Every structure is written in C-alpha cells, then in structure tokens.
Amino acid sequence: MSDYNPPVENMLCLLYDVLGFEHPDIDRDTARSVLEEAAKLASAVLAPLNHTGDKAGSKLENGAVTTAPGFKEAYRQYCEGGWNAVPFDPEYGGQGLPWALAFCIQEMWQGANMSFGLCPLLNQGAVEAISLHGSDEQKQKYLPKLVAGEWTGTMNLTEPQAGSDLGLIRSKAEKQADGTYMISGQKIFITYGEHDMADNIVHLVLARTPDAPEDVKGISLFIVPKFMDDGTRNAVTCIGLEHKLGIHASPTCTMEFDGAKGFLIGQENMGLKYMFTMMNNARLSVGLQGVAIAERAYQKAQAYAQERVQGKSFRTGERIVIAEHADVKRMLGTMKTKIEAGRALTLEAAVTLDQAVSGDEAAQKKVELLTPIVKSSCTDMACEVTSIALQVFGGMGFIEETGIAQLYRDARILPIYEGTNGIQAADLAFRKIVHDEGKTALAYIESLSDTIPKEDCARLAVATKTLLLWASEKQMDRIAAVSANYLRAFALIAGGALLARLRGFQENKPPFDPVSGALLPHAAACLVPIIGR
C-alpha cells in the first residue's frame, strides 16, 4: 500500500468542469485512463523511493555521482513507459499531449518523489530551449535522445557571484577555428549536473565571449555535452555536491568547465533571452511542484489523523481519532483549500498555455501574467501546507522517521529556485503589469467577478491601477516594496474565484466557505499597504 494516491478525480473535475478543457482526441475517460496509468507508476515505484532517497542521498566519488538506491531503475521504468515524452513534439518522438494533461501527470512525479522529478523537469527545459532556439542539426541530434530520456539536460546559470543577477556571470566562451567554443568557468547549484541514470548529459550553459558587451547584453547560451560523439569525455566535471536542507536525493552539483567544447545556440549575446523562454515554463513547473508536495503532505497528515486516537469528543465524552477534533479538521480543511486553489490556478495556466502554443496571443499574455503568480503563490503554499501537515503529526512530526519532516525540508527550496519569489513579485509588478499597462491583468480581474464578490475584484483592480499610477510617477521603489503583497492578494483572489467554481461541482462542502471566510479577507489585508483600509 502506497502512502500516495494522486488525486485523479480532482484533476479531471478542474480540467473538464471548472476550466472547460477541450481536446478533440482526449475526452474525460481517455484522460482518466492516462492519469490512472501514471498514478500507478507514481505511487508504486516512485513514492516508496522518496524517504529512502532522502536518507541515502547521492554520492560523489572521483567526479562520478551515484544516485540513491533504486533511482536508476525507476528512471529506466519511467522512460520505458514513455512518460518522459509526454508533452513533446511527435516529430522527435514525443507524445504530443497537451500541457493541461502533462501538468496533471507531472504533478504525480513531483508528489511521489520531488528529488526524482527534478531530473525530468530540468530536462524539459533543455528540450524547450533547443526546440525553440537550436539549429536543425542540433534538434536532430539532441531532441530524440532528450525526449526519450536516454540523455538528460541541465541548466547551468548560477555562479557564486551571480544568482538572481545573471548579468554578473563570468564564465568564458572562446570561439575556436572549427566554429565550436571553449567553455571555462565554475557553475554552482546545478541540479542533476552529474548522475548515473542516463547515458549522456546535455548541459545548457550561459557564458560570455571575450568581446561581448557588458552585463546581461553579453551572455550567450551553449550546449556542452558530457560525452562527445566519439564517446570521449568533455572537459566538464562535477567537483562538489552541496549539503542541503532538503531534496537530498537530487544531486546539486558544482560544475567545473575547464576548456570544455561547447556549441552555440542561436546567436551570440542572446543567451539570456533564450534562457528565459525556457525558464518561464520551468517556473510553472516549480509552482506545480508546490501543489504536488503539498498534496503528498496533506495525504500523509490525513492518514495519520484518521488513526491517531487522542483526546475526547465534546459530544460523547469518548476518545476519538484526532481527525474528528474541530481544530484538526480546520487544519486539514485549510490544507485542502490551499492545495485545490493552487492546483486550479496552475491548471488554468496549463490550459491557457495550450491555447498560447496554438497561436492565441491573448492567451500568451495571460500565461505570462499567471506564471509568476503560480510560481510564487504555490511554492509559498507548499511551505505553509507541509508545515501544517507536520503540525498534525505533533511530536511525531519532528522525528525524521515519519517522513513528514522531509516534505517540510524539501518544500523549502521551492520559493528560492527558478527565480526567488521576490524576483517573481518584481516580474509580476514591472514586466506583467506596468510594462503591459495593466491590460491583461485588468481584463483577467474583470473575468473573476462572476464567481466572487465584485468588491474584492474592485480592490484588486484599484491596486493594479495604483501600481500604474506610481509607475507614471517613477516611484519604482514604492512598487517594488508592495509587489509581494500585490502578488499574494492576486493569487488569493484568483485562486478563490476558481475554488468557488470548483465548489459548485463538489458534493462534500466544508463547514464554512473557505473563499469568503479565509482567502478573500486575507487578500484584502494584503492590499492595505497599497490602497489603505
């Protein structure tokens, strides 16, 4: 019996009932069979490796990283089932499933085992970068292997002095006579930068050519494979693994590029732009990780609460399981509310992404608006929900053997990587609101007033216009100071609206309405520093 059961029916209800997902080849029953198949692998194979992976971690010896016991075999099973190919272009061996379905499937990998799930997540970024910006030759060479999962991809961005600020990157790329580049420098925090699960690793690396313009305008993107075509090893080595708070089974590598052979993607000095097209979808995926790990924690807490007998019923005076205590019900209900609002928002982004991919420009704008909101709010939510779950376990929650503490530790990376949540808030306020003159946001907010009180939508609209006003007065620091509050309020209201719609389709309703009782009042509170009380 696995302790993880992916919430297939909730996903289907969100997609088909709440979000109006439609697809010529995929009706609800077809989607259900696909999701149930994925759920089997997630719960039977990946979930049991989560806690053992945490304890074993991954090991570095002589530049080679050995992943935790069982990971290699599970990865093979995952690839053989065709799961790695789910959202990709059939031209390169992909299954071409819509993002809406791919997100549901990916939630399962992340919920079952986030350390494992990071490998395909990064790989997906590499596939997108090469698909969008690579040459035909590069596509033919790398995509089939990456799509099948025989090779995996990485993102090499961060350097010790360049985290959120990629303009400070110092890694060098010197052009050679044969048109290739010689890459030198050190990269840190490289997820699955080295491991033993795939035959080759395709590093996407940001570096600077000798005559490049300064700062962000002089960064280029390169493909640096671990093994060359002739099987020789390229000059890129893992020289260290980080000792981290969580995701112990995911190797976080320090990578040394010592004159490694690299292949330019697209044009020189366009690297940051390319990297961002790939990072945007990764940001949605990280939000999805938040939903996933929160769901896992919720399921564990619920199971524990239903078996732990402690304290008495007010009504009967008999001892009861703690799930029957009103305060524990509140905790379980709070978790469920936050998770479902987060999942709804993430799947709304996924459904919209499918529309955007098929050329709908308004949809593209909407995905861009939702991306920082999903990333930031769902990852903060993951920290909060895993903490509540741990609390349900009481003293046992603080003991590592119950496994809930691991989820609490693992979740804490989510507000940090793929752009910290502070960066997301700035992205929302400046790029997605101010730069867009509030158009996409105001239209979106307007659309919410069908399901939630007009006053809440009005508050958010006023706050949006206030940001635009401040921008016109060049009060940029003032916008930055409230950007996190604005994002949080946006997420609470948008999530609340979706949740209100979802509730219409659910039979068991909570004792008090979480939308008007919890989400919206806190959203109003978040907006006070912007628009007053």
Add this chain to the structure above:
Amino acid sequence: MSDYNPPVENMLCLLYDVLGFEHPDIDRDTARSVLEEAAKLASAVLAPLNHTGDKAGSKLENGAVTTAPGFKEAYRQYCEGGWNAVPFDPEYGGQGLPWALAFCIQEMWQGANMSFGLCPLLNQGAVEAISLHGSDEQKQKYLPKLVAGEWTGTMNLTEPQAGSDLGLIRSKAEKQADGTYMISGQKIFITYGEHDMADNIVHLVLARTPDAPEDVKGISLFIVPKFMDDGTRNAVTCIGLEHKLGIHASPTCTMEFDGAKGFLIGQENMGLKYMFTMMNNARLSVGLQGVAIAERAYQKAQAYAQERVQGKSFRTGERIVIAEHADVKRMLGTMKTKIEAGRALTLEAAVTLDQAVSGDEAAQKKVELLTPIVKSSCTDMACEVTSIALQVFGGMGFIEETGIAQLYRDARILPIYEGTNGIQAADLAFRKIVHDEGKTALAYIESLSDTIPKEDCARLAVATKTLLLWASEKQMDRIAAVSANYLRAFALIAGGALLARLRGFQENKPPFDPVSGALLPHAAACLVPIIGR
C-alpha cells in the same frame, strides 16, 4: 566576532518605556549592566557552539549520552557565572531577580543556542514544581543543587500513546513499605533525559498507582533521581535518542523506568495539576524561545543582506547590496516588526508575572490569559521569521553550511512542544475565555484602545462575546473550530498595540506603519469566520 548580538537596548526600552517596569533595586543602568554581562556569555561562548552542535549532535552509547563538543564546558561556565540561579528564591541560592529581567536574560541563551538553552529551561520547570508542591525535605535536598545547576531536572510526561492526551498515561508507580514508589514504564521525547553536563539528573515523572482513578484523575507526580544518595544508579536508563528535524544537540531521549525508586510529590492523583503549574511558565519560556531564535535569524539575514551585492538600484543604475532593494527591505522590516511585537507581548507577560507572584490576583488572571497567546503566536512567528531569513539568503539559505537552515529546522519544534499550538488555542478559548466569562480578556482588550483604532479592539471584543454566546449554546465544536483564528487575531491586535507604543520611543521608523498596514488588517481577516466581514 560573534554573529549574535542580543538586543539589549530594545529589551530595556520595552521594559522601562513601553511596559513601565519598576523595581526598587534595579534601575535601567543596573539592568543594562546585567544584560550586557549575559550578552557576553551568550555571544562569545554559547553562540559559536550552535552550528557545531547541530553537526555533531549528541551520542548515545551504553546508556550514556555525550553532548556535542564544548557543551559541557560551556554549561560549567554558565553555572559558575551564577546564570542558572537568576530567577530563583535566594533561600535556595537563587539570585531572586524579577521575571522581567530573567526573561531578557533567557532570551539570550535561547537565541545563542536553543539546543543548549533547553537544559536550563527544563530545569527551571523542575525547580518550580518542587518549590510549589514538594515537601520541605525535598526542597532542602533538591533545590540548592538544581538552582546552582549542579544537577538538572527533566519533565517525563509523554508516552507513545499519550501525547496531548495525558489521561492515557500507563507508567506504573507501586508504593513500597518504606514509603517510596517503584516506577515502571517507558517515556518518550524526554529533553536532556540523559547527558554528561551535570552530576545528577532529577526526573519528574508522571505515573499511575495501581488503585488510581481512571484517566487524568489518577496521575501522580514523582521525583526519580538518576543517582541515589549513596551514589548508586537508579533503575532509569536512556534506551534511545530520536533522529530529529532540528535541535540536534539537545538529546531527546526514550527513557526506560524499570522499577526505579521514586518519591511522591505532594499527594497521589494530583500529578497533572502539579505538572500544569510548572508547564504554564514553561509555555511562556517556549514563546520566548520563538522570539529568541527569530531574532538570531533576523540578525544573520540582515548581515548577509548588507554584504551580498546583487541587482541594481532603480535610482542610480549601480549594483547594490540586496539590503537596499525594496523587497528585501520589506522582508527585513517584516521580520523586525514581528519579532518586536512578539518580544513586547512576552515581556508584558513577564512583567505581569512579577506582579502575580507578589500576590496580585488580576495580574495572575492576565498572565494566564497571555500564556497561550504568547506560546502560540511567538512560536508560529519563529517559523515564519526563520523562513523569511532563509529566503533572504536565496540559494545559499538552502545550503546547510550557512547555518540559517538550522534555525529554520530548530524553530519547527516550538509550535509542537509544551502543548501544541492547537492545544494552546483550546486553552485560550475554553479555559481563559469561556471559563472566565470573558472578564479578563474584555478588560485587557479595552485597555488596548488607547494605542490602536477602537474598531480593531471592538472587533476582537465582539469575537470574544461571540465565543461566550456559542458556549452558552453548548456549541463547543464551533468554538474549537475558530479557536486558532481567535488566538491569532488576539496576538496581532495585542502585539500591534504594544508595537504602536514602542514606535513612539524609536527614532528610525519604518516606511509604512506595520501596525495599521499589516498586523491589524490580518487580524480583521482572521476574525471573519467568527464575526463575518
């Protein structure tokens, strides 16, 4: 250079300016010298052992626990300085300092090294239990040693099936011909149940005599020393150490009592009542731990933010340290606000405790009201603030070597032990509000309206009366369901009122008022499920 500088001036300002603390022998300068002396030991001796202690942990071998390197020597220094005796009765070697000052001093031990600070914290509980309920002989025998710190005390409550619900305790105590008791059973989660820092350990143990009434009415409290007077070892052994999320250097022991000799405290079957008198002050101390570890995390984040260069100024376009970015300022300001509100509330409880100890009954009621609020709100705050501090570190925060992740892990125990925060909320709603007919609470809320808007106080008063109404209608589950929300709102409003007073004495005010801009609106949001919008 230590990375921990106890906030002596903030403590003095709170005590003497905000809370009107007065003492015939201790003026502000005297208090300052005492606090500065304590601060030296905290920052120079205890703080450097915090991270090394986390890495080394404590070790169990053949029933003996060895604490982390340096702990034993630091404990000797701490006792030799007379610090263990600070709040205790001079009749038994105590220094007789008021709780107001003792709390400030104790914040420093906990901020410097929470794993270390737990040993004196538990010892203090034992001193109080024996002082209040022990026989004269027991007082003469144990108190001088416990007050000096030569011996340490423990609290043995929890059993695998009896956590929050102590009525389920099964440990047995059989009376012997000589008037002593033979104690048998297993206790879990016993902090410093075994260690090498003191000559003897005095266990206070809850157990049940053979003919005792069922449930909570049949529990008695016993003294079970590790070593008997003649130096022989008593039959109590540490048989396991827990592998925990945090506080690694604090040994959390499973204790086996195998016919150990025990001495009854007070009368049979009164054990739970005795234990609660001692646990109440321990609850305030746990709240204080929350303030302490949050302060430590804040200082670390602030120092990092002032040296980490990343991103550019909107104004100059130059690269700046992250402390100058508006969103990081928001994070630092949020931390400071929450910590100072928490410290103010905790010290208000301490000042009131001094009045209560000298016989003021209204003060006693007020301390009882404030205890669950302080415990719960300051410990939730600690989790939140250590998380924000970690976020300020970005990717480096997730790496264990920076030490901030340790504070995040350590803090997570605080909402759990000494009564989970759910138990605190129930204690507030039922024992402190309903049972008191709201008198103490409503008078206290009324007193807040000098400093914060009357409408906020009015909301809290209406919520209080709503709880009383529901109680009169026997809607106990309904009260329990909102008790955590009620507690949180109470803490935000009471903390906000104290903070508003504190701000009057501070020169550097934050850009927007945190009380009206953040604390009060969220308090209003918390009250919505009780009183509507």
